[in-house]
Ligand SMILES: Nc1ncnc2c1ncn2[C@@H]1O[C@H](COP(=O)(O)OP(=O)(O)OP(=O)(O)O)[C@@H](O)[C@H]1O
């Protein structure tokens with residue numbers, strides 16, 4: 602049964618096929634050109650927003666993506682949906698290579714790949730009522746035989762996201778933030794997608810409403826066998842909802858692991874720093890919690906550091922390999938980790954040391970690797 606049929610029938614009967622992959626991303630790069638010039642623009646460099654990402658999203662599961670602001674999470678999500686054209690690399694969706702797909706075939710694929718945005722207010726047209734918002738996509742994709750069939754479909758979708766039928770005649774400003782996000786979810790869901798990319802789906806909502814929306818996403822996944830890529834700053838949100846979590850740093854994945862594993866045993870120094878900023882409810886554990894403050898801000902993706910991109914901030918960086926040899930993402934147990942020294946750090950053989958933040962003048966940013974400013978906490982990211 603298709604997702605569309607599952608929603609149409611109002612029966613939560615779609616059985617998720619687990620185990621195989623829905624999305625396979627290989628060596629994906631998105632480099633935005635930086636241009637300068639008075640009469641003619643010339644390319645003077647590139648922002649390497651995504652720079653060689655490999656990941657697989659299992660069907661019916663949730664892949665959580667975390668990382669500091671500007672590390673390339675949204676660009677990666679958009680490139681997977683081909684809303685941003687990749688510079689190179691491939692995205693295979695349900696066995697179909699998307700990167701070389703002609704526009705007409707891509708349009709047909711779009712129905713199966715939807716996005717939920719951070720701010721439902723700005724992503725919903727204030728001049729359209731909910732019915733018109735939901736019907737628009739159905740018409741664009743030729744779903745529903747006639748108006749009555751489409752209305753039936755949107756009424757059932759609205760019910761699935763916990764909104765009453767009278768909402769159809771209302772406008773986005775008449776709803777609360779949480780309700781607006783439900784409309785955003787309904788807009789994606791009504792098309793019967795297989796994949797939903799949710800970019801910061803709850804960060805614009807009150808904490809009290811966040812859990813309701815996360816639970817709704819969870820329930821819909823369970824009922825309809827949806828596959829999610831969830832992008833979030835909030836590590837607690839990602840942990841709750843994800844089966845697998847990927848940690849991004851400056852356009853690359855530095856660690857990926859099953860959710861519980863990543864939180865209980867982070868292996869990459871950057872992941873360890875992020876996790877160390879998350880408070881633990883148990884006061885005894887909280888007292889013993891390792892706290893790692895990272896020096897400096899994220900370097901510029903237009904001019905990433907050589908070698909390991911994290912070496913300018915890494916409390917375990919070594920004089921050999923780290924500054925000049927880029928670590929591959931390699932498998933260690935259930936995790937994939939891009940660190941030359943992960944095993945020796947995990948065993949305690951290599952110890953943490955102080956890192957001094959380097960102050961780089963703005964005019965140097967294009968010439969020097971690692972533009973660091975004043976020290977900041979990883980806590981600013983969560
Ligand atoms: N269209 C674009 N043109 C040029 N640069 C871009 C464009 N979109 C994003 N960037 C740059 O690419 C880098 C990654 O941006 P992106 O929005 O993907 O990061 P992010 O991890 O989603 O950040 P945030 O958590 O703040 O949403 C940033 O340096 C950003 O300025």
Ligand code: SF4
Nearest residue numbers: 909912915923940941
């Ligand atoms: S490779 Fe070196 S700099 Fe990079 S994370 Fe590992 S120890 Fe740190």
Ligand SMILES: [Mg+2]
Nearest residue numbers: 674675676800
């Ligand atoms: Mg973003």
